[in-house]
Amino acid sequence: MKKYLLLFSAVFCLLQLQSTAQVADKAALASSIRADTRLDTIQARAIQLLTGFSAGTAYDEVWIRDFNTFIKGSLKIQPKEKVRNMLLMFFKIQGEDGNIVDGVVDSTKANGGYQYRYSALLPGWAAHKNTVETDQESSLVQAVRKYTDVTGDKTILFERIGAKTILQRMEESFSYILKNRWSEKYGLVKGATTIDWGDVQPEKGWGVAINAHTKWAIDIYDNAMFVMAINDFLAMKPQSYKTQQDWAKLASTIKANVRKHLWMPEAQKYRPHLYLNGSPFSKTFEEDKILYSGGSVCAILAGFNTPEEIQQINLQIVAAASKEKYATIGFTVYPPYPESEFPNMLPYSYQNGGDWTWFGGRMVHGLxxxxxxxEAYEELMPMVDRAIAHQGFYEWYNVQTGEAKGSGDFRGEAGVLYDAAESLKQWAAKN
Structure with a gap:
C-alpha cells in the first residue's frame, strides 16, 4: 500500500510541476506580447488607413468581401452611422433573387468593364457582381454580425429596405445560394473553378464572369464562408423571429458533407475541387496535391476541424511558407498552378502563389x-514586420522576391492585422 501511495505522490508532484511550468510559460508569452510595440505600431497605422471604405488605391469600389475584413477597424475610427449606411447600400442594390453584389461604386466612376446594375433605392451608385464567386452573400451577413457585435446596434436588423427588413433580406441571400449555387448531389455550395478563394477562372479572357467554358466545382472556401454566415445570422436574430427554414440544420449538414467529400484524412488537408461538369485541367495534373491555405483557414474558423487537425493544417501551411525565402502563412497555394494549367494567372502571381496577409492574418484568429x-504570435509577426518595413499595406507580396504587389493602401491587410494584433493583446491582458 505504501508503495502505491509513494507512486501516487510522485505522479501528483510531477503534474503539479508541469502545471506550474505551463503557467509560467503562459505568463512569459503574455509578457512578451504586451511588451511588443510592433503590435501598437501596426494598429496605429491601420487605423490611419481605415478612414475610407474602398479596397485600396487601385479600386474605386467598396467590395463586400474586403469590407467584411476591416469593418471592426473602421468602427474604431468612423461614426457607426457611416459604417451602418455603407452596409445598407449592399442591401439597397440587392438582386430580386436575393443575390448580393461584389462592389458598389460612385456611378460616375463605373467604368471598370463590368456589367453594372443600378437601383432606385440607391441613386448615384452602381454595382457589379463577379459571378464566378459564391462568397458575396456570406461576406455581407458576416459583416453585419461584426457591426452588431461592436456597436450593440441591433436596430439595423429591422431596418426596412423597400418592403423587407434586413433580417428578411439576409435570409433571401441564403435562399439565392440554395437556388442558384447549390449541388443537390453533394449537399454543398458550388461555384466556378478558381484558385482557392480567388475570383478568376483558368481560361484566358474575362475571368471573373461565368461563361460557356466555366467548370462548376465545390470547394472548401465557399462552404466554410456560408456556414460562418449562417452561424452569424442565428447569433444575431431575436429568438422570437421565425426563420424561413431550419438554417442550423443546414449548417450541420454542410459540415458533415464537407467532412465526407472534401476533407482528405490521410493527407490531413482539403481537396481543392470536387468537379460537377468536368475539370478544366489536364488528366495528368495532380491537383489534389495542392494545399489551399485560405480555404483551410476559413474551414478552421467555421469549426470544421478537430484541434489535432488544426495543428496539422497549420504545420503544412508553415512548411509551405518555408519553401520560399519571402513567404509567410499568407502564401496562397502551394505549389502554384503551372501556366500550362492556369493560363489566366502565372505561377507566383496574385492568387496563384502570391502571399496575402489578408488571409494569413485570419489564420491567427483560428490559432x-x-x-x-x-504559434499565433510567431506566425503573425513576420507579416507585421513586412508591413512596417514597406511603410504601408499592400494587396499581396511576391514570395520569391519579397516585392510588394497589387493595390497600395489595401484595407483588407490593414483590417486583419489590426484584428489579429487586438486578439493577441486581449489574450495577453488576461494571462
Missing part, C-alpha cells in the same frame, strides 16, 4: 481560438 497562442 488563438484553439489556444495555439505561441
Amino acid at each position: 488563438i481560438k484553439h489556444k495555439l497562442i505561441k
Whole structure:
C-alpha cells in the first residue's frame, strides 16, 4: 500500500510541476506580447488607413468581401452611422433573387468593364457582381454580425429596405445560394473553378464572369464562408423571429458533407475541387496535391476541424511558407498552378502563389481560438514586420522576391492585422 501511495505522490508532484511550468510559460508569452510595440505600431497605422471604405488605391469600389475584413477597424475610427449606411447600400442594390453584389461604386466612376446594375433605392451608385464567386452573400451577413457585435446596434436588423427588413433580406441571400449555387448531389455550395478563394477562372479572357467554358466545382472556401454566415445570422436574430427554414440544420449538414467529400484524412488537408461538369485541367495534373491555405483557414474558423487537425493544417501551411525565402502563412497555394494549367494567372502571381496577409492574418484568429497562442504570435509577426518595413499595406507580396504587389493602401491587410494584433493583446491582458 505504501508503495502505491509513494507512486501516487510522485505522479501528483510531477503534474503539479508541469502545471506550474505551463503557467509560467503562459505568463512569459503574455509578457512578451504586451511588451511588443510592433503590435501598437501596426494598429496605429491601420487605423490611419481605415478612414475610407474602398479596397485600396487601385479600386474605386467598396467590395463586400474586403469590407467584411476591416469593418471592426473602421468602427474604431468612423461614426457607426457611416459604417451602418455603407452596409445598407449592399442591401439597397440587392438582386430580386436575393443575390448580393461584389462592389458598389460612385456611378460616375463605373467604368471598370463590368456589367453594372443600378437601383432606385440607391441613386448615384452602381454595382457589379463577379459571378464566378459564391462568397458575396456570406461576406455581407458576416459583416453585419461584426457591426452588431461592436456597436450593440441591433436596430439595423429591422431596418426596412423597400418592403423587407434586413433580417428578411439576409435570409433571401441564403435562399439565392440554395437556388442558384447549390449541388443537390453533394449537399454543398458550388461555384466556378478558381484558385482557392480567388475570383478568376483558368481560361484566358474575362475571368471573373461565368461563361460557356466555366467548370462548376465545390470547394472548401465557399462552404466554410456560408456556414460562418449562417452561424452569424442565428447569433444575431431575436429568438422570437421565425426563420424561413431550419438554417442550423443546414449548417450541420454542410459540415458533415464537407467532412465526407472534401476533407482528405490521410493527407490531413482539403481537396481543392470536387468537379460537377468536368475539370478544366489536364488528366495528368495532380491537383489534389495542392494545399489551399485560405480555404483551410476559413474551414478552421467555421469549426470544421478537430484541434489535432488544426495543428496539422497549420504545420503544412508553415512548411509551405518555408519553401520560399519571402513567404509567410499568407502564401496562397502551394505549389502554384503551372501556366500550362492556369493560363489566366502565372505561377507566383496574385492568387496563384502570391502571399496575402489578408488571409494569413485570419489564420491567427483560428490559432488563438484553439489556444495555439505561441504559434499565433510567431506566425503573425513576420507579416507585421513586412508591413512596417514597406511603410504601408499592400494587396499581396511576391514570395520569391519579397516585392510588394497589387493595390497600395489595401484595407483588407490593414483590417486583419489590426484584428489579429487586438486578439493577441486581449489574450495577453488576461494571462
